[in-house]
Amino acid sequence: xxxxxxxxxxxxxxxxxxxxxxxxxxxxxxxxxxxxxxxxxxxxxxxxxxxxxxxxxxxxxxxxxxxxxxxxxxxxxxxxxxxxxxxxxxxxxxxxxxxxxxxxxxxxxxxxxxxxxxxxxxxxxxxxxxxxxxxxxxxxxxxxxxxxxxxxxxxxxxxxxxxxxxxxxxxxxxxxxxxxxxxxxxxxxxxxxxxxxxxxxxxxxxxxxxxxxxxxxxxxxxxxxxxxxxxxxxxxxxxxxxxxxxxxxxxxxxxxxxxxxxxxxxxxxxxxxxxxxxxxxxxxxxxxxxxxxxxxxxxxxxxxxxxxxxxxxxxxxxxxxxxxxxxxxxxxxxxxxxxxxxxxxxxxxxxxxxxxxxxxxxxxxxxxxxxxxxxxxxxxxxxxxxxxxxxxxxxxxxxxxxxxxxxxxxxxxxxxxxxxxxxxxxxxxxxxxxxxxxxxxxx
Amino acid sequence: xxxxxxxxxxxxxxxxxxxxxxxxxxxxxxxxxxxxxxxxxxxxxxxxxxxxxxxxxxxxxxxxxxxxxxxxxxxxxxxxxxxxxxxxxxxxxxxxxxxxxxxxxxxxxxxxxxxxxxxxxxxxxxxxxxxxxxxxxxxxxxxxxxxxxxxxxxxxxxxxxxxxxxxx
Ligand SMILES: N[C@@H](CCC(=O)N[C@@H](CS)C(=O)NCC(=O)O)C(=O)O
Numbered sequence: 317x318x319x320x321x322x323x324x325x326x327x328x329x330x331x332x333x334x335x336x337x338x339x340x341x342x343x344x345x346x347x348x349x350x351x352x353x354x355x356x357x358x359x360x361x362x363x364x365x366x367x368x369x370x371x372x373x374x375x376x377x378x379x380x381x382x383x384x385x386x387x388x389x390x391x392x393x394x395x396x397x398x399x400x401x402x403x404x405x406x407x408x409x410x411x412x413x414x415x416x417x418x419x420x421x422x423x424x425x426x427x428x429x430x431x432x433x434x435x436x437x438x439x440x441x442x443x444x445x446x447x448x449x450x451x452x453x454x455x456x457x458x459x460x461x462x463x464x465x466x467x468x469x470x471x472x473x474x475x476x477x478x479x480x481x482x483x484x485x486x487x488x489x490x491x492x493x494x495x496x497x498x499x500x501x502x503x504x505x506x507x508x509x510x511x512x513x514x515x516x517x518x519x520x521x522x523x524x525x526x527x528x529x530x531x532x533x534x535x536x537x538x539x540x541x542x543x544x545x546x547x548x549x550x551x552x553x554x555x556x557x558x559x560x561x562x563x564x565x566x567x568x569x570x571x572x573x574x575x576x577x578x579x580x581x582x583x584x585x586x587x588x589x590x591x592x593x594x595x596x597x598x599x600x601x602x603x604x605x606x607x608x609x610x611x612x613x614x615x616x617x618x619x620x621x622x623x624x625x626x627x628x629x630x631x632x633x634x635x636x637x638x639x640x641x642x643x644x645x646x647x648x649x650x651x652x653x654x655x656x657x658x659x660x661x662x663x664x665x666x667x668x669x670x671x672x673x674x675x676x677x678x679x680x681x682x683x684x685x686x687x688x689x690x691x692x693x694x695x696x697x698x699x700x701x702x703x704x705x706x707x708x709x710x711x712x713x714x715x716x717x718x719x720x721x722x723x724x725x726x727x728x729x730x731x732x733x734x735x736x737x738x739x740x741x742x743x744x745x746x747x748x749x750x751x752x753x754x755x756x757x758x759x
Numbered sequence: 760x761x762x763x764x765x766x767x768x769x770x771x772x773x774x775x776x777x778x779x780x781x782x783x784x785x786x787x788x789x790x791x792x793x794x795x796x797x798x799x800x801x802x803x804x805x806x807x808x809x810x811x812x813x814x815x816x817x818x819x820x821x822x823x824x825x826x827x828x829x830x831x832x833x834x835x836x837x838x839x840x841x842x843x844x845x846x847x848x849x850x851x852x853x854x855x856x857x858x859x860x861x862x863x864x865x866x867x868x869x870x871x872x873x874x875x876x877x878x879x880x881x882x883x884x885x886x887x888x889x890x891x892x893x894x895x896x897x898x899x900x901x902x903x904x905x906x907x908x909x910x911x912x913x914x915x916x917x918x919x920x921x922x923x924x925x926x927x
Contacts, residue, residue: 464897464901464921464922465901466863466902471908471909472908501861506863508868
């Protein structure tokens with residue numbers, strides 16, 4: 317069974333193909349999509365990355381065994397099982413047929429239509445209208461095929477469904493409003509069924525189908541423009557739409573590199589970076605929670621600047637909002653694997669780094685107890701909301717399974733004692749049975 | 760017939776324990792004999808019980824709404840499908856065909872007991888359908904074909920050919 321890492325920027329539909337395939341096959345796939353593991357525009361331009369993936373494009377896959385692949389379809393194929401790839405020569409050829417169909421028939425018009433609505437490509441009425449017609453043609457073909465079929469190939473989900481669904485994702489999200497998609501009931505039925513399979517859902521989350529056709533977003537487009545003269549957007553759209561001759565592309569790459577040298581990478585707005593930038597930034601996973609009276613930042617200031625026992629902790633309990641926050645005890649599950657103290661500390665700080673985006677909504681004190689080769693890690697976490705925040709965002713799930721989590725009863729003596737001891741880094745730590753070694757604060 | 764259905768269901772669920780069944784009355788209603796407890800009567804009741812025993816609750820629907828829809832189709836199966844006259848067959852096929860326009864499964868987005876019992880119950884009807892009718896009730900044909908290919912479902916029933924698509 318394949319096991320490895322997929323490098324990509326977050327929410328990349330090309331990466332989704334591989335991620336969903338892995339959900340079906342059980343391939344163990346880590347996704348590196350955010351710092352420090354992966355920073356789009358930096359990591360993929362580093363010499364180390366380029367030596368494995370000469371194009372510097374993502375998604376890119378590196379197996380734990382060192383095996384490297386680029387091109388999303390190849391990666392998805394590799395991470396599939398036989399059932400997904402098609403288990404007869406006919407079936408696997410049909411799968412290939414639909415995968416190529418997606419790339420050559422769906423993606424070009426889909427990009428031409430959707431990108432302007434995301435503000436990452438100039439709007440051109442004629443081009444958009446033409447793209448709409450092409451999309452209609454594609455949907456008609458699919459609708460006809462699915463008239464008598466449940467899935468594209470055979471009677472089970474295959475890589476064909478995964479690929480075509482992912483290729484239609486932006487269309488369904490941005491522009492295929494009910495009236496536009498109504499003539500294609502078979503495609504709609506199939507699409508909705510697919511995105512609701514647990515394996516798709518695990519990767520895509522809840523997909524909200526378009527209610528009103530998005531139009532050109534001129535404001536965002538203007539914002540997305542680099543300050544200085546851009547090296548022609550059209551050229552880039554062309555890269556997406558019609559594949560250029562390899563040679564030309566090579567030349568362009570070269571040119572791009574030269575141009576770029578003096579300018580910091582952030583200045584160059586690539587279509588993919590733009591797509592990245594245009595992701596709904598305010599996907600605040602805590603948005604659904606009611607307002608709270610407990611100002612975490614204020615507590616953090618008190619904690620940093622004033623005495624913990626006499627100021628910060630009393631402030632904490634005076635202002636704590638039990639409705640809006642919860643307190644958790646966490647314990648590292650594999651203490652027997654902890655060796656050197658400094659390595660254990662890196663484990664904690666690494667986790668904090670990965671949870672960076674959580675800082676606004678959490679506070680924690682995590683402590684390493686004991687000595688080399690005889691230690692344990694445990695901590696007290698204060699989270700916005702009543703549930704473990706990790707499940708709210710994929711980025712946050714990396715470490716949390718390595719810990720046992722127990723929600724504390726805010727009124728209990730146990731909770732009061734733990735908060736006091738863990739925040740102050742002193743006390744009996746009765747339940748631990750090892751002396752305090754080092755503490756780390758997440759704030 | 761119901762007993763063979765139950766035995767197929769047991770296989771699908773991977774139930775190893777040997778259940779003892781009998782039938783009751785003219786309509787041969789299935790009865791699950793239970794040595795030390797009360798015996799259970801009726802296809803839907805026994806099926807649901809088996810699903811619970813096999814700890815496959817998702818087959819009864821994965822939300823309150825879906826559970827209701829599953830029960831609705833079990834009832835439909837027993838009250839409508841099992842007692843329909845020749846004339847009613849077409850009405851049932853039409854209803855079902857309309858219902859399945861935008862659905863792959865009868866309830867929710869995965870197979871449930873509703874699909875299985877409807878499949879078992881409608882099999883003899885689909886067997887008899889002429890090609891033109893299969894084309895007329897295309898959504899039923901598609902659904903039926905999908906369910907009969909679902910691993911572990913078909914057991915006691917012969918496969919039914921979908922449509923001679925290749926021509927045309
Ligand atoms: N055909 C490739 C396309 C990959 C691709 O174009 N990746 C873009 C992101 S959308 C990229 O990594 N661009 C970085 C660059 O060109 O430096 C695939 O499907 O994997």
